[in-house]
Amino acid sequence: MLKDRLKSASPEEVASLLVELVSIPSVNPSGIEPDGRVTGEGRLAQFVALKLEQFGARVKVEEVLPGRPNVVAEVGLEEGRTLLFETHLDTVPPEGEAGFTPRRKGEFLLGRGACDAKGALCAMMLALRALTKVLPLPGRVILAAVADEEHSFKGVQRLIESGLKADGAVVGEPTRMKVVVGHKGTLRFKVVARGRAIHSSEPQRGENAIEKMAKFICEFAPRLRRKAESHIHPKVGGATVNIGVIRGGTRANVVPAYCEVEVERRVVPLESFDEVWEEVLRVAEEASRAAGVGVEVLPPHVRDPWLLTDERKPLVLSASRALGSLGLDGRPDYVAYSTDASKLSSAGTPNIVLGPGDPKLAHSAEEGVL
Known part of the structure; x- marks a missing residue:
């Protein structure tokens, strides 16, 4: 089976990549007075695109707003089914300890974006790397790291307008590794x-x-x-x-x-x-x-539409089983916040929201991830 051929990244590799991601400011500039900390997603997009190319993925950088692109990478064959990993590059401005210099506090890595949503981005990038080692795949996996999720969702809208189609999607946000199927x-x-x-x-x-x-x-x-x-x-x-x-x-x-x-x-x-x-x-x-x-x-x-994915969808059941096999709670969950998932769902792609980190720490002065 495919899962038996996949090789997990080491904890050191995960921590190293996450530190690099958090260290690159990617504050969404919309509606904010310009200062040295408000840089947009451009630098981070360049870093992510280069890393994914080094991992062996086919990569496209697609401008959404001036200097603020989406990064879309894929592995596998266009024939067969397509799974989309989607998360965002942008963060809210830093505050308190949650700056752009990552630091450890116990088992937590603190820093702006560590939880929302560079932890998920890190995991998805390393998952794509692992998949490049087991080619050919019986289908295709796409990773879309998009701009402007923290303001007006222009990145995911551009992704949809590009004609990208998938049989299912996993949207990376902090959910405490619970399978979120509904939100406001x-x-x-x-x-x-x-x-x-x-x-x-x-x-x-x-x-x-x-x-x-x-x-x-x-x-x-x-x-x-x-x-x-x-x-x-x-x-x-x-x-x-x-x-x-x-x-x-x-x-x-x-x-x-x-x-x-x-x-x-x-x-x-x-x-x-x-x-x-x-x-x-x-x-x-x-x-x-x-x-x-x-x-x-x-x-x-x-x-921005609400999300309500049927708990009986194969994607939901597969994710729940996978989490259960790891000793985690795989039951479907519901949250109050909004994500890119609802836009993908409205465009016809069934999806779930899933990722590391506690959403209560997102946007806070103590943002971090285990």
Whole structure:
């Protein structure tokens, strides 16, 4: 059997490659003020592409955004079935101990991206290396390391648009090595309040957009949250609301003429996005009347589907058996966060989410992986 011919990487090889991956900053620059730490995925993509070529894979580097490419590598024959390994190159900005200088803390390797999702990337790269040693394969295995998962999923969208087809996919994210088959989707949109700028010494002559927005938020957030909490999926949990970004004003001595907030509504499996959006607009209208202010609700700029893979799919059953043979819990699991998996599923590729690391450590100051 194929599994009997595969040779595992040593713990030292795994640690060495992961240290190299974490050491290369790959912060997603979207929506972030530029500084020396925000570099995009370019350098890491070059490193990953070179390594995979050295491992013996056929590699393509496909630009998604300027200087921010996907890396797509494959081994095996185009005839037969295709398995896709997919994970992302980008990370959120560093914080605290989770910088780009990897360090050990007990059995953990700490560093930004170690958990989300360079641990999974490391494992998938070494899996591809192992497969090159047992050619010919009875099919094809593709590894896609994509850009922009941490912002607007442009990398996986480009991957799908390229026409790539697979019979199944394993999406690498921190799941504590549990087989994730379902998660929430995401709807993100902006609300804009407009005012009239004037010198702050005479604020009564102007119209303060930030104050208008504050009044609106105080009515809108609790109303939308109450509506969202009534939408519950038995495995994933309830829908949620977060007002995560606010921008407005230019200087303290100028009455602000503009203010915007970015709102995220998490959508649970089986909810209709169209119905969710209609609910948002109804609640916004009610809140605007209650607050006595006018605002503009802009169309969603992120509409990310939820994931719900049938637990009886062969891919799920195979992954569960494999984990069980290693003494791990192979039962299907469900999570609250979103991943690239839902986009692949919507495009017709059945998939699971699986990888090392605890998702509670992702994006934190103590991000790390065992």
